[in-house]
Amino acid sequence: MxxxxxxxxxxxxxxxxxxxxxxxxxxxxxxxxxxxxxxxxxxxxxxxxxxxxxxxxxxxxxxxxxxxxxxxxxxxxxxxxxxxxxxxxxxxxxxxxxxxxxxxxxxxxxxxxxxxxxxxxxxxxxxxxxxxxxxxxxxxxxxxxxxxxxxIWGLAIDFPVTIIGALTVTFTIAFQDILKDLVAGFYILMERPFHIGDSITIGNAAYAPLHTGVVENIELRATKLRITSGEQVTVPNALVFGGIVINNSFYNERRATISITLPIAEFVKEEMFTRINKTLEECDMVADKPEPTVVVSSYTGQQVILMVRFWMKSEKFASISEVMYTLRTALPAADLSFVESAGEFS
Incomplete structure (x- = not known):
């Protein structure tokens, strides 16, 4: 004892x-x-x-x-x-x-x-x-x-494993949409297809409309954009992950297209092409290489439509507006509009 x-x-x-x-x-x-x-x-x-x-x-x-x-x-x-x-x-x-x-x-x-x-x-x-x-x-x-x-205490692990499994299944079914957003957000934060401050366009065939704006924050559940109208749009990361994302800020240079509509009486092909190219050369925001191109898009009985394609040194829309203003000054009788893949902006 x-x-x-x-x-x-x-x-x-x-x-x-x-x-x-x-x-x-x-x-x-x-x-x-x-x-x-x-x-x-x-x-x-x-x-x-x-x-x-x-x-x-x-x-x-x-x-x-x-x-x-x-x-x-x-x-x-x-x-x-x-x-x-x-x-x-x-x-x-x-x-x-x-x-x-x-x-x-x-x-x-x-x-x-x-x-x-x-x-x-x-x-x-x-x-x-x-x-x-x-x-x-x-x-x-x-x-x-x-x-x-x-x-250590000799407890059978079957019971806690069963409880954990049942809770996991219940949680997954109840919060499956949130879990999709969290997994997508985890992927976005790991892969970094875009960063805060980038201008992106998010599109999905099943969801409309397209969202174009500047990335303000990337969270686990959603991505926040500031669109051109000044409003904030919160896009669930599942839509970003499963959709098409265009990063407009990925490259420093960006190609732009301007549509020029002229009266048929004002159009002389060689002279008009030379004037347009010379005007673009005077714009500092237009890149020298690749060289700008001017093609005839269509003829009608009253007018002719030209497509002017060139590369910008900056992706800002303000720079494109300056180019359009310069062309408007050189071609006072022309109607100009900026053309994008998503549509046309006058």
Whole structure:
């Protein structure tokens, strides 16, 4: 009985020392984090404070074991408990393993989360996406840790697996549209087909109308655009992911087409082509290479329509307007309109 009492006393002292050490370390680390001390130094001081109660417990153990009063108290306590000594030992060991598993799981999960966030920082991935990926790995580690705890206590994992599976199916069915947007947003943030500040056009055969605007924000659920009328449009990422996206800002140069309508009496082919090309050469915003082209689009009894195609050094619509103004000055009798693939803008 004396040997069993010694083991019980040892376990109780160890548990008390660990509890006191963890408590002191928690308060000390939380207080020192607000100071200018380096985090490694803070963790070192926390480890020292944690070890001190263990050293004190080990030092006092021989004195307590030699005390007849302590032995008497232990005997009285053990005889009054409704559990046997082996059951108490097994419970204490399982509780210790559970505490160790939780601390180890939280530590490994947090460390993995920080490592992943730091590693993804080198790839210039959005901070929100880095935090999301880190938290996903943290949750995975904690789920594995939970199954470890179930194993320690001898619980069958069939029941929690069934519950988790049922909740997963229910959650997926109830929030399938939101999940589609989240998965699409994750892909957009990873692939980066466009960036904040880009001018894009989003189109989908199943959804109308087309949306053209400047990207203001890219979130996990939706992409926000500021259209030319000044309004903000929130487009679900599932539509962006499943649709056609035209990035108007991807290239610095952009081809433009202007339709010129002239009275048939004013049209002299060679002279008109030369005048138009000379006017375009005087525009600083028109690129020299590739050279502008002028073609006859159609003839009617009263007028002729020309298509002028050229490359802009800037994708801004204001620059196209300046070119149209310059052509209008050179051709006062002509009607001009700017032509895009999506339509015609006068």
């Amino acid at each position: 004396f040997g069993s009492e010694n083991i019980t006393l040892l376990v109780l002292i160890a548990l008390c020392a660990v509890a006191i050490g963890l408590t002191l370390r928690h308060f000390l680390v939380r207080r020192l984090r607000r100071t200018i001390l380096d985090k490694w130094l803070v963790q070192l001081l926390g480890a020292i404070v944690f070890v001190l109660p263990l050293i004190a417990a080990v030092s006092s153990l021989p004195l307590l074991l030699r005390s007849s009063l302590v032995n008497s108290i232990i005997i009285v306590v053990l005889t009054s408990l409704p559990f046997s000594l082996p059951e108490i030992k097994r419970f204490a060991w399982e509780a210790f393993l559970t505490l160790f598993a939780i601390i180890l799981g939280v530590g490994v999960g947090r460390t993995m989360m920080r490592v992943i966030i730091h590693a993804l920082n080198n790839n210039r991935i959005d901070i929100n996406l880095r935090i999301l990926i880190g938290r996903i790995f943290f949750i995975i580690v904690m789920i594995i840790d939970a199954f470890w705890v179930f194993t």
